Amino acid sequence: MMNFKTPQILTYLLASLWCISTFSQNEVLPNNITWGSQTRSCGDRLVDTGGSTGDYSNNESFLYTVCAEDEFLELNLEMVEFNLVAGDTLRLYTVQGAIYNPGGTLNLIGTYTGNSIDWSNLKLNPGQCLTLDFTSDSNGVSSGWVFNHFCTVPNSCQEITAQLDSTTPSPNADNIIRVCTGEDITLNGSGQFSDNGSGASYEWDLGDGRTLNGQSITYNYDTPGIYVVNLNIRDNNTSIFPDGCPSTNQINQIIQVGTIPDFTGTEASSIDICLGNTVEFTGVVTPTTSENVCTPPVSGVTYLPDPTEEQVNSGNLPKYSSCITVECFDDTQTLVNASDLVNICINMEHSYAGDIAMRLIAPNGNEVLLFNQGGNDTYIGNPIDNDDTQNPGTGLTYCFTVDATTLLENANTQSGGTNPPYRTFVPGDYRPIGSFDNLIGTTLNGDWCLEIVDNLYQDNGFIFEWSLAFDPSIVPEGFSFTPVIVSESWDPSPDIISQADGIATIQPSAEGTNCYTYRIVDDFGCEYTQEVCVNVTANPPPVVDAVLISTPFADNNIVEVRVTGPGNYEYSVDGGPFQDSNRFTGLTPGDHLFLARDIDGCGEGSAIVSILDFPRFFTPNGDGRNDTWNISGLRNQPNAIISIYDRYGKLLKQISPTGQGWNGTFNGYPLPSTDYWFTLEYTDSSNGQRKLFKSHFALRR
Numbered sequence: 001m002m003n004f005k006t007p008q009i010l011t012y013l014l015a016s017l018w019c020i021s022t023f024s025q026n027e028v029l030p031n032n033i034t035w036g037s038q039t040r041s042c043g044d045r046l047v048d049t050g051g052s053t054g055d056y057s058n059n060e061s062f063l064y065t066v067c068a069e070d071e072f073l074e075l076n077l078e079m080v081e082f083n084l085v086a087g088d089t090l091r092l093y094t095v096q097g098a099i100y101n102p103g104g105t106l107n108l109i110g111t112y113t114g115n116s117i118d119w120s121n122l123k124l125n126p127g128q129c130l131t132l133d134f135t136s137d138s139n140g141v142s143s144g145w146v147f148n149h150f151c152t153v154p155n156s157c158q159e160i161t162a163q164l165d166s167t168t169p170s171p172n173a174d175n176i177i178r179v180c181t182g183e184d185i186t187l188n189g190s191g192q193f194s195d196n197g198s199g200a201s202y203e204w205d206l207g208d209g210r211t212l213n214g215q216s217i218t219y220n221y222d223t224p225g226i227y228v229v230n231l232n233i234r235d236n237n238t239s240i241f242p243d244g245c246p247s248t249n250q251i252n253q254i255i256q257v258g259t260i261p262d263f264t265g266t267e268a269s270s271i272d273i274c275l276g277n278t279v280e281f282t283g284v285v286t287p288t289t290s291e292n293v294c295t296p297p298v299s300g301v302t303y304l305p306d307p308t309e310e311q312v313n314s315g316n317l318p319k320y321s322s323c324i325t326v327e328c329f330d331d332t333q334t335l336v337n338a339s340d341l342v343n344i345c346i347n348m349e350h351s352y353a354g355d356i357a358m359r360l361i362a363p364n365g366n367e368v369l370l371f372n373q374g375g376n377d378t379y380i381g382n383p384i385d386n387d388d389t390q391n392p393g394t395g396l397t398y399c400f401t402v403d404a405t406t407l408l409e410n411a412n413t414q415s416g417g418t419n420p421p422y423r424t425f426v427p428g429d430y431r432p433i434g435s436f437d438n439l440i441g442t443t444l445n446g447d448w449c450l451e452i453v454d455n456l457y458q459d460n461g462f463i464f465e466w467s468l469a470f471d472p473s474i475v476p477e478g479f480s481f482t483p484v485i486v487s488e489s490w491d492p493s494p495d496i497i498s499q500a501d502g503i504a505t506i507q508p509s510a511e512g513t514n515c516y517t518y519r520i521v522d523d524f525g526c527e528y529t530q531e532v533c534v535n536v537t538a539n540p541p542p543v544v545d546a547v548l549i550s551t552p553f554a555d556n557n558i559v560e561v562r563v564t565g566p567g568n569y570e571y572s573v574d575g576g577p578f579q580d581s582n583r584f585t586g587l588t589p590g591d592h593l594f595l596a597r598d599i600d601g602c603g604e605g606s607a608i609v610s611i612l613d614f615p616r617f618f619t620p621n622g623d624g625r626n627d628t629w630n631i632s633g634l635r636n637q638p639n640a641i642i643s644i645y646d647r648y649g650k651l652l653k654q655i656s657p658t659g660q661g662w663n664g665t666f667n668g669y670p671l672p673s674t675d676y677w678f679t680l681e682y683t684d685s686s687n688g689q690r691k692l693f694k695s696h697f698a699l700r701r
Helices: 309-314
Strands: 037-040 045-047 061-067 074-083 089-096 107-112 121-124 128-135 144-152 160-168 176-179 185-193 201-205 211-213 216-219 225-234 253-257 272-274 279-282 298-304 319-326 341-350 356-361 367-372 396-400 413-416 422-425 428-430 446-454 461-470 485-490 496-500 503-506 512-522 527-537 543-548 559-564 569-573 590-598 604-611 641-645 651-655 674-683 690-699
Touching (some): 074 128, 185 201, 298 446, 319 461, 341 356, 367 396, 485 496, 559 590, 559 604
Parallel strands (some): 543 604
Antiparallel strands (some): 061 128, 089 107, 201 225, 279 503, 341 396, 485 512, 543 559, 590 604, 641 651
């Protein structure tokens, strides 16, 4: 049964930190951000909910944590303004390298109210984060606080800059190193030290999970693709960092390892041929594109549990939080236009949209509220509406884009889900509640984090995948490539009669399996081959015999062609089309030429069969048609004897099957129209025996 609920209104206030450079400083007011969150940033302005010019509000209660962008940096806090009404308090804590955890250990810096604070500048050690806990009562408000914060390298650490000095092979004009799989790469690097580099360690991150130590390394990749190599240097000063002070830059050397082309379509016109015949070989090659996913999606079924009633009341809500680490941009490259972030897409299901809040957090801590407890009891995706089990339903994909005009909470619905089926948001593109403009100025490299919070203690859900995409036009060169084929041909062979444009005519010179190689070279200098083979048979010409298997003078004459030979054959009569069957029926009297040929072209043979038959009548009237009578099919038996009789048995004429035949006269006088009888003495071609055949025919005038 569907559980209908009134959405619980929860007030979550979170101060959000925004990036400051040496030229500008950003400030954004807290706005519907989940309580207890964390951001990583350097150079933002921390303000209360009223901003730098307004007042905070009565009855506020929020807490957040801010950390430096990198663990090796110090977080500095500079007090610009501080003014609270008595009874309103701001507590500052340090926490070591993690988001605020109510069950963890916090180190209190101080509790502050009024307009006094016991520091003007506050510096945290590397790895430490600052937690702010603010509450206001209902007895008035004031201008609150403005703190600048920025990051510095620890004073006791020298500045170290890693650099790439030389490579083999050398980079191309776009500063990209191109190699083939298995081809050795040599990298030489060094560091610029503001103090002293003696005893420094050098570690190369090869971009595939491997690391190698030393200033000079030689290695190779066995998998095609795109790899980003960096050199990490640490000196021998362990007073701040146990492993030494680190270099703070990235060289981001892109290495492209050539992809294996697709040889689909490289084949012979026939895989079985006879010795002496020719066959056509066609070479086809298609280059394979490689793309390094600048923003690899986070995938896998993740359970989004319901909070308990205690968690709801305390505001300590469970959340789904994961980050996509982006590393493909230049270190200094920032988001200039909101449209450069094409979309953030989430594939999920949840059985009560009124529970869910979603936000995207940029690397500098700036954030966009995507969705916030809208749509009441509408499904998201296709859930199984049963809180007693943790069986995932089916996710649908919802994307938040700068160009969309409809909020997800106002989306059209369709039927979906089970237990029971109900209305669910139609997947598609939607406008976030906040604005992508809030993200302008953030560095593109770093952790882009999605946070989804379940605010009520009924109805759970699952997240299956989420991703974000940038406009391809802003992605640096080198993160996608397609090799260009610069040469392709069949390897030389005396069997190749001719070749052009990848097509070769080949006449194999030996029986058995004959193989030929198609070879290509791409603009990486990588060489790839594809071998194609044919089976060559040296069959002798077949021995062919054709046998009349019907009786002589039958109404339906049947001949069977018999072949002696190792091939597979097809058959033809008198130059007609070939057929698979070796039997021919309905043949006319006379001589017929039968052919049998090997279907692989390994020779052919022939045989002639004479089919015996006689005219059932003749008309000796001098019109040139049927003027004489004879037996056909015996022209190869001149010794055959044909004797013609009248009805009383009187011998009228003896003729040869090779002659002109009988003209219907006796002693020069025409005989009357009637039936006449004949005998035939001949040799049976099937067994060589002498036979006698008798029948009659009609003379008509």
